[in-house]
Amino acid sequence: MSETKITSRQIISLTAGVTTGGSVLVIGALIASVAKQDAWIGSLLTILFGIPVIWIYLFLGRRFPRMNLVGMSRELLGKWFGTIVAGSFLFLLLQMSYHIPWYMGDFMTSRIIPETPHYVIKALYIAAMSIAILYGLEALARASEIFIMIASVLFVFVMVMVAPNAKIENLQPVLENGLIPVLKSSAILSCFLSFMTISMLMIYPAHLDDSKEGGKSFLKGYFLGGGITCISILMSVLALGWAITANSRFPVFRLANLINVGIVFSRIEIIVFVIWVLTQFILSTVFFYGFIIGFSQLLKLKDHKRIVLPLALILLTMSEVVFPDVAYQEHWIVYTWVPYIFTHGFVLPVFLLVVYWVKKRVLKMDIGDNQGQK
Amino acid sequence: MKAKAIIPVLLMMLFCTGCWSSREINTLAITICLGIDKTDEGYLITKQVLNPTALAMQKGSDEDPVVLFVQKGENLFSALRKIATESSRKMYNSHVRVVVLGENLAREGIKDILDFFMREHEFRTDFYYVIAKGTTANEVLGILTPLESVPGVKLYLSLENSERYWGITSAINSIFLVQSILADGINPVLPGIEIISKAGYSEMENSNDAKRLQYTGMGVFQEDKLIGWLSEDEAKGYHYIIGDVGNYVEQVYYNGKDQIVCEVRDSQSKMIASCKDDKPSVCVKIKTSLNIAAVEGVLDITKQENRKILKELLEKRIKLLCEKVQKKAQQELHSDIFGFGEAIHRREPKLWKKLKDSWDTEYVKLPVHYDITVEIKQAGQISKPMFLKEGED
Known part of the structure; x- marks a missing residue:
């Protein structure tokens, strides 16, 4: 379908960005409020529970090595029903692409530059996203390689610097309230970690030469991103205690506030912001790219780059009106986003998988492309 | 273009x-x-x-x-x-x-x-x-x-x-x-x-x-x-119990007249909660190492038996400080500043669930034991007291 090819190493960095970006700065609060001092167990379990989910994604990818999710659903579910399902999935991608700029504006204006209007920050951010997509997927993938490297190094640095503040007492007693809140928290975290990677199905495997190698990279990227999120939650609870973590809007930012090693390494919490922006940028651009590719596929456009700028304007407007206030956003995240992404990130691929098996085994139809299974 | x-x-x-x-x-x-x-x-x-x-x-x-x-x-x-x-x-x-x-x-x-x-x-x-x-x-x-x-x-x-x-x-x-x-x-x-x-x-x-x-x-x-x-002494005892001790000065008297002054190098504490028949108790283990800063008097600190005496004196002194502040916090102020409740919470989560709501009254009768070990590391730049004459002891 497409001539653009990316390497499997770039799949690592893109997946890691998608996994980390949505969760690293904010999610600790939600997880800690559910699982209390066991939030770190919850996040470890999340990574484990994510593996079968990723396996489903990879399985679908390997059966249709030249398609993205839109193509798969049309192939499996038929033209009309497949288009409706794909459209619904694309709408999710579009929504995320304007949610992320909203987060960016919210964070910047509440923590860093409160006098700057939201609009300017979002406009710059969306401009960067559009430029990335206009340059093409290869440029985005290469940028993500650099971004993830910078972000990981900075992340390790911040966590080492904050380590003297960690108190093991903050984790005890382990499993005080039993396993149920822990499982609950990891179910919630999955919605921000594992299920997010469904967006990668718009890139993997269509733009990859070797989908098997790419599958390994997919998992590696997932572990890298999941590991970063998990460590950030663990350190927040270790250093801040679960109560303060649960009550902070940006727990990792508050965590980095504590850094005071020597006189030199203090007041460097802005590093956390840099990590967040870099990974967040990968996340939102992958979503936006997925939407544009899928949308132009549905509309049978020859050049997907033509619709980038008009859509960027839509993003800008939507990011301004999507959440009226923070309270609404916090409510939305828990009560709408969780079932929403669950439907598209879990139910949809499982449904596709079932349809594939039924068609292949029961109806003995010749379906899928086995080229990738060499 | x-x-x-x-x-x-x-x-x-x-x-x-x-x-x-x-x-x-x-x-x-x-x-x-x-x-x-x-x-x-x-x-x-x-x-x-x-x-x-x-x-x-x-x-x-x-x-x-x-x-x-x-x-x-x-x-x-x-x-x-x-x-x-x-x-x-x-x-x-x-x-x-x-x-x-x-x-x-x-x-x-x-x-x-x-x-x-x-x-x-x-x-x-x-x-x-x-x-x-x-x-x-x-x-x-x-x-x-x-x-x-x-x-x-x-x-x-x-x-x-x-x-x-x-x-x-x-x-x-x-x-x-x-x-x-x-x-x-x-x-x-x-x-x-x-x-x-x-x-x-x-x-x-x-x-x-x-x-x-x-x-x-x-x-x-x-x-x-x-x-x-x-007070100052009580605050010191508080720090010994929670184990957050810096380079303090500690002095003891031997025979009521020889004053030995020590500098604390390091002090660590551990609170261990235990539970017997649903009755909680806390044991505070304190491990302190000190250097001798000054000897006012004639106690020969180079002698093995005198060191032992000195150690016991210091252990008693630290225990006294701890007990004093513990007594005041329990009986006078009724406030658990040491985090004994948290120690029980960490060690005995089930017991804590029962105690939690009535902790203010339970805390007042909580038995606390001390296990204090003192180590004397160095004696400064001189060994015996400077003006100790031979044979005098």
């Missing part, structure tokens, strides 16, 4: 001229210290702001190194903002080092204040809280300090010093304070500061210099309300 491309680039430059919210340093008034008192209508804010012109002068200038701003308001935020009516510069709060709370305010509760400090984006969490013992924060911040030209910095540094070398204060920041208010099984303490005037200081040219600020003991809280004070 190229000429066309230049136009949007030039246009972009118009919008990229710098940070939107940039504030140059010469338009800021950097707050170094904040005092909060309770008044009938609300809060009285005292702000100590750096005076850059006076600080930049090498020799003494007529101006004071800091400027005080005092405002009243129904809440903290409005009082802080009201300062704009008398200051030419916008306040910048990210460099606050110490927040001084008036004793009246502390007795009425500090929850509402903490909420503001945790919420407002300009305040970080790395400053320390102290209580103006027996006075108001306003008075404390009105005093100029020797050595450090900025009183706020002096408050900050001497708080850290007195924690490390004298052991009567703890430097406590927002995070720790909020944690200990929130947790059920621990109550916070905050260091107290006093205004003292001693006769020895009166030779100073300025009469205001005769007043000094000194840290004295620690204020004990019940939840977020100040309920009493620990």
